[in-house]
Amino acid sequence: MFLLLFVFILMPMGEHLAGMFPAKLFLRSSPLMVIRISMGTKAIAGGIGFAIVVLLLTMVFGRFFCGWICPMGTMIDCAGSLKKKRKVFSDTANRKISSTKFYLLGIFLILAFFKVQTAGVADPLVIMAKVVLFYIIPVLSMLFGFAYDYILQLRIPFLIFMLILGISVFIPRLWCRVLCPLGALYALVSKFALLRRVAPGCSDCKVCSTACRMGAIKDGGDYVKSECVLCMDCVYDCPENKVKFTWRES
Ligand code: SF4
Ligand code: SF4
Numbered sequence: 001m002f003l004l005l006f007v008f009i010l011m012p013m014g015e016h017l018a019g020m021f022p023a024k025l026f027l028r029s030s031p032l033m034v035i036r037i038s039m040g041t042k043a044i045a046g047g048i049g050f051a052i053v054v055l056l057l058t059m060v061f062g063r064f065f066c067g068w069i070c071p072m073g074t075m076i077d078c079a080g081s082l083k084k085k086r087k088v089f090s091d092t093a094n095r096k097i098s099s100t101k102f103y104l105l106g107i108f109l110i111l112a113f114f115k116v117q118t119a120g121v122a123d124p125l126v127i128m129a130k131v132v133l134f135y136i137i138p139v140l141s142m143l144f145g146f147a148y149d150y151i152l153q154l155r156i157p158f159l160i161f162m163l164i165l166g167i168s169v170f171i172p173r174l175w176c177r178v179l180c181p182l183g184a185l186y187a188l189v190s191k192f193a194l195l196r197r198v199a200p201g202c203s204d205c206k207v208c209s210t211a212c213r214m215g216a217i218k219d220g221g222d223y224v225k226s227e228c229v230l231c232m233d234c235v236y237d238c239p240e241n242k243v244k245f246t247w248r249e250s
Helices: 002-010 012-017 031-041 048-061 064-069 071-080 091-113 124-144 155-170 174-179 181-190 207-211 233-237
Strands: 195-198 244-247
Touching: 002 071, 002 124, 031 048, 031 091, 031 181, 048 064, 048 181, 064 071, 064 181, 071 124, 071 155, 071 174, 091 174, 091 181, 124 155, 124 181, 155 174, 174 181, 207 233
Parallel strands: none
Antiparallel strands: 195 244
């Protein structure tokens, strides 16, 4: 639904939604976008309220944006569903590869401070917006005859997008786990999330750790909260119904 909304509000025929859903709703709900613009302009970016709401919700639920809203995450999941057998890494490998995105976030912010533009190759919402505007909408307009005068262009975001999807067929959510700076920001904030996954009496059968698209479940059944995108696969896949999400005991 959010992917469709993202495409629709970027389409000319979605313009009447401008009052209800400002066209930049998704982009301005990204704290990464707001921080980047604010650092570049040395002034608080407009639309910061959306980003604050998303961050507050992340402090309550965790990386809900990555699991339920992000249009790039949705496309990545679609690509990942093409291949049923998933590549599973060891605990140690998962920890090592997932820490890469935090360094990339740091580099992204340093570059933003010096006004070096990297959003088109690193920010998932910017990449996705360019792909939608310059590829998906023109193709839809050709197929269904909308009046739309954008042409297919901007090859680099499209190539990155295709690369992300191509890798995701073989290693689910690799971009989200290893590279995404926005995901890294949400991961940092979600360490404080109130909602958490518990699996009392887990027999460590590893069904859920094999199913987890984020490699978030550790040996023994515990998990890394900052990597979980609340997809709920582990809840539904547990053969013994031991997994649930609950509010942290105070
Ligand atoms: S990690 Fe990045 S691309 Fe993946 S769902 Fe989260 S914000 Fe979107
Ligand atoms: S399978 Fe479970 S631990 Fe893994 S991302 Fe989904 S909800 Fe989180």
